[in-house]
Amino acid sequence: xxxxxxxxxxxxxxxxxxxxxxxxxxxxxxxxxxxxxxxxxxxxxxxxxxxxxxxxxxxxxxxxxxxxxxxxxxxxxxxxxxxxxxxxxxxxxxxxxxxxxxxxxxxxxxxxxxxxxxxxxxxxxxxxxxxxxxxxxxxxxxxxxxxxxxxxxxxxxxxxxxxxxxxxxxxxxxxxxxxxxxxxxxxxxxxxxxxxxxxxxxxxxxxxxxxxxxxxxxxxxxxxxxxxxxxxxxxxxxxxxxxxxxxxxxxxxxxxxxxxxxxxxxxxxxxxxxxxxxxxxxxxxxxxxxxxxxxxxxxxxxxxxxxxxxxxxxxxxxxxxxxxxxxxxxxxxxxxxxxxxxxxxxxxxxxxxxxxxxxxxxxxxxxxxxxxxxxxxxxxxxxxxxxxxxxxxxxxxxxxxxxxxxxxxxxxxxxxxxxxxxxxxxxxxxxxxxxxxxxxxxxxxxxxxxxxxxxxxxxxxxxxxxxxxxxxxxxxxxxxxxxxxxxxxxxxxxxxxxxxxxxxxxxxxxxxxxxxxxxxxxxxxxxxxxxxxxxxxxxxxxxxxxxxxxxxxxxxxxxxxxxxxxxxxxxxxxxxxxxxxxxxxxxxxxxxxxxxxxxxxxxxxxxxxxxxxxxxxxxxxxxxxxxxxxxxxxxxxxxxxxxxxxxxxxxxxxxxxxxxxxxxxxxxxxxxxxxxxxxx
Numbered sequence: 001x002x003x004x005x006x007x008x009x010x011x012x013x014x015x016x017x018x019x020x021x022x023x024x025x026x027x028x029x030x031x032x033x034x035x036x037x038x039x040x041x042x043x044x045x046x047x048x049x050x051x052x053x054x055x056x057x058x059x060x061x062x063x064x065x066x067x068x069x070x071x072x073x074x075x076x077x078x079x080x081x082x083x084x085x086x087x088x089x090x091x092x093x094x095x096x097x098x099x100x101x102x103x104x105x106x107x108x109x110x111x112x113x114x115x116x117x118x119x120x121x122x123x124x125x126x127x128x129x130x131x132x133x134x135x136x137x138x139x140x141x142x143x144x145x146x147x148x149x150x151x152x153x154x155x156x157x158x159x160x161x162x163x164x165x166x167x168x169x170x171x172x173x174x175x176x177x178x179x180x181x182x183x184x185x186x187x188x189x190x191x192x193x194x195x196x197x198x199x200x201x202x203x204x205x206x207x208x209x210x211x212x213x214x215x216x217x218x219x220x221x222x223x224x225x226x227x228x229x230x231x232x233x234x235x236x237x238x239x240x241x242x243x244x245x246x247x248x249x250x251x252x253x254x255x256x257x258x259x260x261x262x263x264x265x266x267x268x269x270x271x272x273x274x275x276x277x278x279x280x281x282x283x284x285x286x287x288x289x290x291x292x293x294x295x296x297x298x299x300x301x302x303x304x305x306x307x308x309x310x311x312x313x314x315x316x317x318x319x320x321x322x323x324x325x326x327x328x329x330x331x332x333x334x335x336x337x338x339x340x341x342x343x344x345x346x347x348x349x350x351x352x353x354x355x356x357x358x359x360x361x362x363x364x365x366x367x368x369x370x371x372x373x374x375x376x377x378x379x380x381x382x383x384x385x386x387x388x389x390x391x392x393x394x395x396x397x398x399x400x401x402x403x404x405x406x407x408x409x410x411x412x413x414x415x416x417x418x419x420x421x422x423x424x425x426x427x428x429x430x431x432x433x434x435x436x437x438x439x440x441x442x443x444x445x446x447x448x449x450x451x452x453x454x455x456x457x458x459x460x461x462x463x464x465x466x467x468x469x470x471x472x473x474x475x476x477x478x479x480x481x482x483x484x485x486x487x488x489x490x491x492x493x494x495x496x497x498x499x500x501x502x503x504x505x506x507x508x509x510x511x512x513x514x515x516x517x518x519x520x521x522x523x524x525x526x527x528x529x530x531x532x533x534x535x536x537x538x539x540x541x542x543x544x545x546x547x548x549x550x551x552x553x554x555x556x557x558x559x560x561x562x563x564x565x566x567x568x569x570x571x572x573x574x575x576x577x578x579x580x581x582x583x584x585x586x587x588x589x590x591x592x593x594x595x596x597x598x599x600x601x602x603x604x605x606x607x608x609x610x611x612x613x614x615x616x617x618x619x620x621x622x623x624x625x626x627x628x629x630x631x632x633x634x635x636x637x638x639x640x641x642x643x644x645x646x647x648x649x650x651x652x653x654x655x656x657x658x659x660x661x662x663x664x665x666x667x668x669x670x671x672x673x674x675x676x677x678x679x680x
Contacts, residue, residue: 002038003326004356006334008128008248008275008298009034010043012196013340016077017307017568019046020549021524023531024115030342031116035123037353041248041334042120043128043196045080047113047188050106051130054184059142059177067100069137069164074548081201082135083156085164092558093547093610096540104534104541110188117189121238128248129192131222132181133199134167134174142177149173151206157563166199168209170217178221190237191229195222196248200257211263215256219247219268244271251286251297252277261295270296277338278302279325280318281400287325287332298334299325303348303403306421306568307341307553309516310404311435311467313348313395316364323361341568343515344404346459347371347387348395364391375460377453386441386464393434394467401425407470408477409503410569410580412601413587415481421567432471436640436651439464443633458628462513465632466571469506469639472653473499479656484591496588498655502639503581509635510573513628514620518574522546523620543612550609554579558610565605578615579608 022030034042049070056066071079072088079085091098120127140150149171153163167174197218205211226245234240249256251274264272274297276286286292287299299322303313325332335356337349350371368391372384405428406420419425442461449457476499483492510516525545529537551557553575556564582604607614626634643650 001359002356003359004332004334006041006298006336007037007039007353007356008041008043008300008334008336008338009037009039010342011277011302011338011340012043012045012080012198013077014307014342015043015045015080016074016552017341018343020073020076020552021521021528021545023524023527024112026524027112027116028119031119031123034120034125037350038357039353040125041128041194041336042125044113044116044120044189045076045130045196046116047109048076048080048130049101050110050113051181051185051188053101053106054187055177055181056137058180058184061137061140064100065137067102070101072101072548073105073545074552078156078161079164080130081198082133082153082164082166083201083203084161085137087161087557088548088551091544091547092551093543093612095613096543096547098540098544102541104532104537108528108532113188124238126192126194126238127189128194128196129185129189131195131197131218131247132178132185133197133218134169134177135164135199136167136177138162138165140165140167144176145173146171151208153200153206154203156202160557160562160564163203166206166209168213169199169215169221170213174217175221178218179225182221182225186225186229191226191234191239192237192245193226193239193243194246194248197222198250198255201250201255204254205257211257211259215260215263215272216267219264219272222247246271246273248273248275248298250275250277251292252284252302261292265295269294272296273298273333275300275336275338280314280321282317282321283400285321287321287329293329294331296331296333298336299332300336300338301348301352302338302340304339304341304344305403305424307344308404308406308421308424308569309341309344309463309571310407310470311345311390311394311463312397312404313345314397315348315351315391315395317396317398318348318352319355319361319364322355340403345395346456347375375453375456377450378448380445380448382441382445386438389434389438389441390464393430397429399427399429401427401429405429406569407571408474409470409499409506409576409584410566410571412566413584413592415477415484415592417477420569421565422563423567426474428471428474432468432475433651435464435471436468439468439636440640440651443629443636446629446633454627454629458513459515461629461632462510462516465636466506466510466516468636469502469509470571472639472656473502475653476502476656480588481592492591495655500581500585500588503576503584505635505638506571507573507576507581509631510571510576512622512626512631514622516572517620517622518570518572519617520620521549521572522617525549526618546612547610550612554609555605558606574615574617579604 052070053066068089069085070089075088089100117127149168151166151168153166156163167177222245274286276297277300279285279287279299280301282288286297301318337352368387369384372387373379376383402423406424406426408417408426411417411420417426480495483495514520525542529542553568553570556562583601640651641654
């Protein structure tokens with residue numbers, strides 16, 4: 001029996017960082033996964049482009065304004081949260097002509113949206129639909145709107161991105177527009193009991209807007225729309241006729257603005273529901289903050305930022321925090337996952353969505369035993385040991401950092417690296433030797449994995465060996481710098497070539513696994529254009545889509561510098577050798593100095609993201625001469641060595657000095673004899 005009402009899934013940003021170019025085939029897999037994990041309240045913003053276009057068209061806005069106001073596919077998440085406009089709508093790639101969102105894209109998105117929502121409702125889910133915040137294009141005018149009610153919503157990210165304007169909620173102008181918006185939303189997505197609205201996400205209240213007017217004003221129009229829909233129509237979409245709509249809003253740091261909950265407490269206290277998106281960190285959570293006692297919320301885990309694919313989790317604390325919240329606060333209404341990207345750290349999400357079906361806190365080690373058996377199709381003690389080691393280290397984050405520790409190889413090069421992305425960190429909160437040992441243990445049981453467990457095994461071995469290799473690179477970088485400062489040119493070159501070759505070996509290994517391969521992502525641009533029944537589409541349209549997603553995971557925006565560069569960094573084959581490797585090779589060759597410009601990296605970054613003919617990743621095929629696990633084993637054995645004596649075994653990276661004094665390895669030799677090092 002489930003002990004809470006809502007099982008929520010997805011952060012808005014996941015629709016860009018992971019799902020921007022998903023096809024219906026891929027979405028079917030994801031919806032099946034949600035159904036199997038008990039999700040009953042999945043977020044959806046696919047089709048928001050269509051709703052926005054239809055809404056603005058009814059208001060008399062010219063099509064060219066609409067098509068250059070709505071963002072491109074890779075940036076829809078931030079458009080949905082009222083943070084940016086226009087980005088990605090027009091092409092900045094060489095040889096590509098795209099002057100705004102094309103008609104065929106709206107058609108494609110509407111069809112996909114309806115397929116998705118139909119399937120979700122067939123599984124008994126209530127999709128969380130995008131409500132109306134008042135968002136409109138800059139310099140918006142309309143005969144039914146008082147010009148004084150159109151508010152400048154400010155800047156997102158320190159003068160980097162102009163937010164769309166907003167029609168002030170609580171005014172007649174807003175009410176008139178909201179009526180039209182919800183009519184158009186209904187045509188595309190139907191009706192739901194659940195809506196997501198974040199009018200000032202990552203921002204502050206604009207001048208002239210108050211909590212007392214804004215939040216109740218938005219809810220009143222949502223109520224008016226919902227109550228005006230017929231019982232038959234509500235039944236058609238699984239919405240209960242005797243219920244009222246609920247508003248889900250992100251709670252994190254300064255969101256929503258101070259005073260929002262108080263403004264809703266009189267008339268809407270039970271229907272203004274916070275997504276406590278980082279509740280797995282007690283210090284950041286709503287459930288652990290006395291200021292918000294009594295306000296309803298959903299306990300959420302935000303394990304992934306930017307879609308970055310590093311090992312990371314808080315398994316023990318997430319489990320403990322959830323059951324503490326259940327025991328101490330009756331205002332908790334649900335549990336949820338709010339990742340900014342998917343397809344990483346599967347174990348933490350599998351655990352999370354089992355929790356609401358448990359009456360008491362389970363023993364995590366017992367749960368892990370059952371999980372290892374289910375994941376690999378065999379009851380294997382070595383596999384369990386590997387997962388238990390990771391559970392105590394890399395899946396036991398004790399800091400408040402936002403997501404996985406970032407791989408130094410993915411950074412814009414500098415000698416004293418602290419982060420890859422603006423809000424990330426390269427610091428390790430775990431012992432990297434634990435990862436190395438776990439990789440070794442999993443590799444050792446390859447022949448014992450059943451057919452049913454091979455896909456999971458291939459993924460996990462690739463991922464854990466990948467983590468061990470990037471951890472080794474983090475160890476090498478300061479050693480390289482030491483040799484540079486000491487003037488030891490020969491050792492400096494030996495070590496940096498070791499670093500660079502490590503990157504190339506990693507790239508070669510990841511190419512064998514579709515989940516770690518850039519071409520899997522970029523190929524979807526070609527799949528989409530092929531699927532759209534329009535003979536006029538071709539390379540131009542493919543390249544527009546591919547430019548969107550290439551930019552998202554690298555430079556983010558097409559100008560010299562911005563806070564979001566490398567925010568969505570990925571440890572993927574193709575991207576490592578053609579992008580990250582070239583930055584580091586140039587940097588090492590110049591010894592990190594004597595570089596003509598502080599923006600030298602532009603010469604590498606922007607050609608890669610805009611000159612699509614230079615590097616092509618059109619095929620989603622992977623090499624088939626060996627499995628992903630076999631390739632990972634080969635790469636692991638090339639990168640790491642082993643000392644062995646009796647029952648003691650000590651793993652170490654090849655090419656770097658490592659103190660093995662406490663390894664338990666004791667070479668045996670008499671005075672005058674050559675020492676036999678038990679190297680394997």
